[in-house]
Amino acid sequence: MRHLLSVLLLLLCAIGLGARDLHDPSLFDHPVSVDDSAFRSTLGRVADGSPWVASFTQVKQIHGVKRTFKSTGTMLLQPGKGIAWLIEKPFASELVVGSDYLLQRLPGRAETWMELGENPIFTTISQTISLLFQGDPEALDEAFHISFSTEDGRWYLALKPKKKEIASFVESFTMEGEEVVEGLVMAEKNGDSVTYLFDHIEKRSLTDAEASHF
Amino acid sequence: MRKPAISKRAGLLVWAAFHLLLLLAFLARGSFALSADLADMVPSSGEGRAVAQVARSLSSEQGKQVTLLFSSTDWDAAKSAALAFQNQDGDLFVSFEHGGAVDVAAISEELGKWKWQLLDPETRNLVQEGKSAQVRDDALALIYGSFTFHSLDNLEHDPFLLGERESRALLSVLSGMSKVAPKDGLLAAQSGGTWYAMVRGTLRDEVRKMSNRTDIERLFSDAETIASSHGARVFFSGVSLHTWESTQRTKAEVTLISTASIIAVLLLFLIAFHSLSLVLLFLADILLAALTAVLAGFAAFGTLHLLTLVFVTSLIGTCVDYSVHFAVHSLGSGDPLLVRDRMLKSVSVSFLSTLFCYGLLALAPYTPVKEIAVCCMAGLSSSYLTSMFLYPWLFERLPLSRIRLLVLPKRKTMSGRTWKLCAVLLLGGVALLAALSLPRLHVANDIASLYTMSDRMKKGEVTLARATGLADSATLIVSGQNENEVLEHEERFIEKANEARLGHVLATSIFVPSEQTQRENLAASGRLLDEELDTLSAYLELDASVVRADWEEMKGRMLRVEDLPPGLGSLLGQLWLGRSGDVCYSVLLVAGPKDPARLETLADECEGVWYLDTRRAVSSALDQLSRQILILLFCSLVVVPAMLGLSYGWKRSALAMLSPLVILLGTLGAMMCIEGSVGFFTVSSLVLVLGLGLDYVVFVVDAKNTADEEWNKSRLALWLSFLTTLVSFGTLALSSFAPTRLFGLSTSVGLLLAFVFAALVSFHRS
Numbered sequence: 017m018r019h020l021l022s023v024l025l026l027l028l029c030a031i032g033l034g035a036r037d038l039h040d041p042s043l044f045d046h047p048v049s050v051d052d053s054a055f056r057s058t059l060g061r062v063a064d065g066s067p068w069v070a071s072f073t074q075v076k077q078i079h080g081v082k083r084t085f086k087s088t089g090t091m092l093l094q095p096g097k098g099i100a101w102l103i104e105k106p107f108a109s110e111l112v113v114g115s116d117y118l119l120q121r122l123p124g125r126a127e128t129w130m131e132l133g134e135n136p137i138f139t140t141i142s143q144t145i146s147l148l149f150q151g152d153p154e155a156l157d158e159a160f161h162i163s164f165s166t167e168d169g170r171w172y173l174a175l176k177p178k179k180k181e182i183a184s185f186v187e188s189f190t191m192e193g194e195e196v197v198e199g200l201v202m203a204e205k206n207g208d209s210v211t212y213l214f215d216h217i218e219k220r221s222l223t224d225a226e227a228s229h230f
Numbered sequence: 231m232r233k234p235a236i237s238k239r240a241g242l243l244v245w246a247a248f249h250l251l252l253l254l255a256f257l258a259r260g261s262f263a264l265s266a267d268l269a270d271m272v273p274s275s276g277e278g279r280a281v282a283q284v285a286r287s288l289s290s291e292q293g294k295q296v297t298l299l300f301s302s303t304d305w306d307a308a309k310s311a312a313l314a315f316q317n318q319d320g321d322l323f324v325s326f327e328h329g330g331a332v333d334v335a336a337i338s339e340e341l342g343k344w345k346w347q348l349l350d351p352e353t354r355n356l357v358q359e360g361k362s363a364q365v366r367d368d369a370l371a372l373i374y375g376s377f378t379f380h381s382l383d384n385l386e387h388d389p390f391l392l393g394e395r396e397s398r399a400l401l402s403v404l405s406g407m408s409k410v411a412p413k414d415g416l417l418a419a420q421s422g423g424t425w426y427a428m429v430r431g432t433l434r435d436e437v438r439k440m441s442n443r444t445d446i447e448r449l450f451s452d453a454e455t456i457a458s459s460h461g462a463r464v465f466f467s468g469v470s471l472h473t474w475e476s477t478q479r480t481k482a483e484v485t486l487i488s489t490a491s492i493i494a495v496l497l498l499f500l501i502a503f504h505s506l507s508l509v510l511l512f513l514a515d516i517l518l519a520a521l522t523a524v525l526a527g528f529a530a531f532g533t534l535h536l537l538t539l540v541f542v543t544s545l546i547g548t549c550v551d552y553s554v555h556f557a558v559h560s561l562g563s564g565d566p567l568l569v570r571d572r573m574l575k576s577v578s579v580s581f582l583s584t585l586f587c588y589g590l591l592a593l594a595p596y597t598p599v600k601e602i603a604v605c606c607m608a609g610l611s612s613s614y615l616t617s618m619f620l621y622p623w624l625f626e627r628l629p630l631s632r633i634r635l636l637v638l639p640k641r642k643t644m645s646g647r648t649w650k651l652c653a654v655l656l657l658g659g660v661a662l663l664a665a666l667s668l669p670r671l672h673v674a675n676d677i678a679s680l681y682t683m684s685d686r687m688k689k690g691e692v693t694l695a696r697a698t699g700l701a702d703s704a705t706l707i708v709s710g711q712n713e714n715e716v717l718e719h720e721e722r723f724i725e726k727a728n729e730a731r732l733g734h735v736l737a738t739s740i741f742v743p744s745e746q747t748q749r750e751n752l753a754a755s756g757r758l759l760d761e762e763l764d765t766l767s768a769y770l771e772l773d774a775s776v777v778r779a780d781w782e783e784m785k786g787r788m789l790r791v792e793d794l795p796p797g798l799g800s801l802l803g804q805l806w807l808g809r810s811g812d813v814c815y816s817v818l819l820v821a822g823p824k825d826p827a828r829l830e831t832l833a834d835e836c837e838g839v840w841y842l843d844t845r846r847a848v849s850s851a852l853d854q855l856s857r858q859i860l861i862l863l864f865c866s867l868v869v870v871p872a873m874l875g876l877s878y879g880w881k882r883s884a885l886a887m888l889s890p891l892v893i894l895l896g897t898l899g900a901m902m903c904i905e906g907s908v909g910f911f912t913v914s915s916l917v918l919v920l921g922l923g924l925d926y927v928v929f930v931v932d933a934k935n936t937a938d939e940e941w942n943k944s945r946l947a948l949w950l951s952f953l954t955t956l957v958s959f960g961t962l963a964l965s966s967f968a969p970t971r972l973f974g975l976s977t978s979v980g981l982l983l984a985f986v987f988a989a990l991v992s993f994h995r996s
Contacts, residue, residue, distance in 0.1 A: 078385065080381070103376060106374055122375075123371065
């Protein structure tokens with residue numbers, strides 16, 4: 017029952033945004049050249065190099081156990097430093113993807129710290145996640161086959177990895193939004209997916225407390 | 231007419247039989263080869279025999295691998311250069327490996343079904359301390375969190391995410407061991423903004439053994455050209471590449487040293503004899519002796535090290551001594567056979583004393599030294615037989631009567647007072663040198679100082695260590711009666727090493743715990759299920775019976791080394807050596823050991839664990855060997871005077887009997903002053919100094935009572951003998967190869983001292 021409710025909630029979220037389903041395969045039917053002016057201007061507008069703070073809802077859809085796990089928290093984007101996911105409910109945890117490290121904190125436990133320079137796999141994960149938010153069309157084009165479309169003032173970006181090392185952990189990324197990224201789906205090869213729905217997005221400088229996560 | 235002591239025919243037969251027998255022995259050996267392997271140059275270290283054998287086989291396997299690092303700030307440039315090299319020079323390799331890099335997530339997923347047996351130590355401790363709820367809460371935080379190594383697909387079977395915890399523990403060990411991971415089908419590392427694409431492979435045997443001398447040359451030049459054309463740089467590492475570079479240098483030096491020696495020696499002969507035909511005869515003698523030396527070496531050992539050939543070049547100056555003595559005394563002196571008879575005693579004593587000294591070297595438990603000793607003994611024997619049995623026959627037939635010998639200035643006499651002053655100065659100088667340096671005498675060998683890397687290889691090794699962390703680890707060998715005992719020994723050592731924070735330890739038991747540990751892990755897993763499974767399953771809406779059934783099915787099973795997934799292949803190949811005879815062995819690696827001395831002490835304290843410090847073990851073996859040779863040398867202080875006394879009478883040779891003492895103490899003292907300590911190669915050279923230096927004294931004692939004309943001839947022969955030998959060893963002192971240089975230097979110093987002492991003995995005559 018809870019499983020069903022979670023799926024319904026996810027659908028309602030998507031409908032609430034007045035958007036297309038980010039799992040829709042037709043999003044990949046709009047290949048775009050990296051020189052496309054609409055694509056470039058949208059990307060420049062969305063990722064303008066300013067920091068963000070946003071609330072988010074994360075929904076993990078696990079194919080193998082046929083259920084979803086939903087959690088909520090705050091995302092911090094500090095250009096040049098990285099991205100932090102601070103999950104608050106139902107169980108607190110923290111993931112920071114820094115420019116050269118990956119850090120995970122669980123309450124009451126020693127933190128897991130990974131120097132990215134020591135591990136190309138995590139470097140790839142970090143760089144890929146950074147790519148999605150840094151708005152560099154050439155870098156995106158180098159790593160992904162890009163599809164881009166617009167509808168009712170909203171934009172949709174669908175990315176399939178060109179590189180084997182990225183394809184080894186992700187099947188595709190789909191993103192949507194207006195002025196900022198409002199939704200992101202990371203689909204894995206085994207059918208699992210993670211959906212992020214962002215709201216209360218603020219483009220502002222991080223407070224000292226927020227910046228201390230990096 | 232007086233009959234010769236040994237007839238011409240008998241002499242020729244002995245000469246021919248000796249050379250024929252050696253030729254037959256060489257042919258009977260069937261196969262022969264030259265070795266350039268640096269590993270063959272060092273003696274086996276002092277560990278137990280079986281462990282030493284395992285260590286040798288381990289280093290032999292490691293020696294087959296070479297590593298090339300293509301570097302660039304742009305990963306694609308480094309990668310394309312590495313791939314282009316693999317395509318172009320793949321024929322030089324048996325295979326390219328991914329050793330040292332493991333896809334942790336893939337391995338842990340494959341080991342997933344053994345999660346109960348593989349519980350990580352932290353989780354086991356939490357459960358044993360009654361903190362199972364912490365394990366449950368961690369699992370929930372990870373499931374609802376943003377990042378897990380493993381897919382959550384297997385949640386139904388592993389709701390506590392034990393596999394995830396094991397992955398993290400494993401990753402913590404592996405990241406401490408190496409900064410290398412798979413990327414784009416290659417091994418990659420990143421350091422200081424530079425990407426490194428690694429090509430690591432096992433060279434084909436024929437390439438490694440340099441059957442075709444251009445193969446490794448091609449490897450170097452292709453890699454450099456490809457790197458340059460892709461905007462990348464390339465760094466090299468690997469024993470085979472060091473060996474190749476060392477071999478090229480050694481070959482060039484053998485050619486240079488032998489050419490320089492031969493030219494210098496022949497020029498000396500031309501000046502002394504004014505006869506090209508006689509010089510060519512000497513040249514033939516040198517070549518025959520050198521050929522005999524090499525044939526004897528192959529006949530005795532099958533394989534000769536290139537280093538041996540460098541030392542054999544010293545024969546050029548030593549083996550010709552007997553021929554020179556014979557030629558000088560026989561020219562213009564009538565029947566060569568009678569001249570031979572007159573000289574036979576002194577030349578034979580000289581030959582036997584040198585042979586005795588080489589014989590001492592042949593006792594050394596170190597193959598290259600044995601090779602050098604056997605080769606030189608054979609070469610000297612050939613030259614002795616040639617000068618004593620072939621030359622008398624040849625000299626009868628060759629038109630040598632018109633040869634004019636160099637006439638030395640007339641001997642100056644020395645008053646008794648002057649002689650005493652010289653004697654006091656020489657003996658007092660030697661005594662003072664000995665008194666100052668011998669109390670500080672210590673034997674010190676460091677094999678690392680014996681080999682100097684080229685700039686190219688040094689940069690390669692430094693870059694490999696810095697960028698990948700692969701080169702910087704200590705190796706220990708672990709043994710046990712069976713697989714389980716080896717794993718138990720490993721675990722005991724790892725526990726103590728972790729307590730002492732000695733560095734990240736990588737061993738087979740990290741992937742396969744011992745049976746005892748697996749039993750403890752199963753018990754802790756069972757307790758975790760009893761205490762927290764129902765709560766967790768209820769929250770996650772999972773069927774708890776699936777997990778219980780899984781645990782019940784696995785609780786009676788033990789994970790074995792053979793069950794490990796193939797993805798661990800190359801890493802496991804480095805760690806698990808398996809059974810050899812009645813004993814099982816494994817390798818334990820400690821990354822960036824913080825305190826090697828503590829590591830060694832810990833290994834001594836732990837049963838079945840040996841710390842493998844090849845550099846120190848070999849140096850220590852050389853120290854022991856050097857001390858043994860020194861003891862034998864001091865024994866010669868008794869043997870040599872006795873030989874002289876018995877041959878020439880105790881009174882006549884009284885002063886000469888001091889010669890070994892003067893030569894030994896003087897050379898040791900001088901080398902202590904120059905080097906600060908004496909090492910194996912200096913001590914070995916003393917053996918030769920004694921053997922060759924005594925010759926001068928023997929010839930002087932023998933010629934003491936002869937007429938002026940004979941005495942002048944003896945002087946000329948002695949000078950020629952001394953100068954040719956000094957040229958041979960002096961050129962060795964110019965070698966860039968440290969052992970050769972040390973050997974040449976100490977031999978030259980010793981021979982100079984021996985010659986001066988022989989001069990002192992000669993003036994005593996007056």
